Each structure stands twice: as C-alpha cells, then as structure tokens.
Amino acid sequence: MNRPVLLSKGLDPVLGVFTGLLAYYLHETNPRTAPPPDQTLSALVGWRMEKRRQEQLQKDQEAETGDWKQVVGETK
Template sequence: MPALLSRTLDPLLGIFTGVFAYYLAENHPRTGFAPEERLRPLVQWKWAQYRVRRNQQLESLEANVDWTGLSPEEGKR
C-alpha cells in the first residue's frame, strides 16, 4: 500500500512544487518579472499571434475555393 500511495502523491507533489515555485518567482518583489513579461500577457500575445496566422490561413484557403461550381442543393447541406 505505501508504494501505491507514493506513486500517486509524488507526481502531485512535484506539480504543486513547480507551480508554487513559479508563482513565488513571478510575484516576489525582488526577483519578479516586469508586468509585460509575466505569464498572462505573454500567453495573450501568443494567442493573438496564433489567431492572426489562423485567420490568414483560412482566408487563403477560402480564396482558392470555386464557389460557382456548386449547385444550389449542395449549398443547403
């Protein structure tokens, strides 16, 4: 039974320790990151880049479709 307990608690303890260490490193006044270098603004910036690239890709794919070849019945599906 103790082996089973350590198999489940060790990964959870590792994840908790990592998240807590990152939280302390990001929010400590002496070693903290600048506001624009914190995780949330970086993720928002990366997500905005992804959306721009995705929209450009979808627009280019849509521009290559010949919509005149479809019959009215096919468009209703």
C-alpha cells in the same frame, strides 16, 4: 534495488507538481524577481494565441479567395 519513496508512490508526484507550482507563483509575484508586466507567462501566452489567431485568419482568407477564383475560372 528499491527506489526511495518520500510519502508514497502516488503522493510523491502530486507533491512535486505542487512544489513546482508554488515556486513559480512565488517567483512571479515576488517584487525582486517578478518579470516586467509585459513578460509574465499569461501575457506571453496571450500574445502567442493572438499571433496564431491572426495567422489562421489570414490562411482562411487566402483559402476563401483561392476557392472563389476557382469557381469564377480565374487562375493565380
């Protein structure tokens, strides 16, 4: 059984992605449905990236401290 094709096999996925992005944009910018400024996708992604950056910085500092203690001869 053949699957129905709206435009073509290559253009249908592009149309689907475009429609999804347009729906997301309209949802984010519509005054009635827009989330608070601190809960937009860009704000949440920025918050998550900053959280990961801080965790990585903390791990790097712990690794440097541990390496230094091994060089000096101290044990944890």
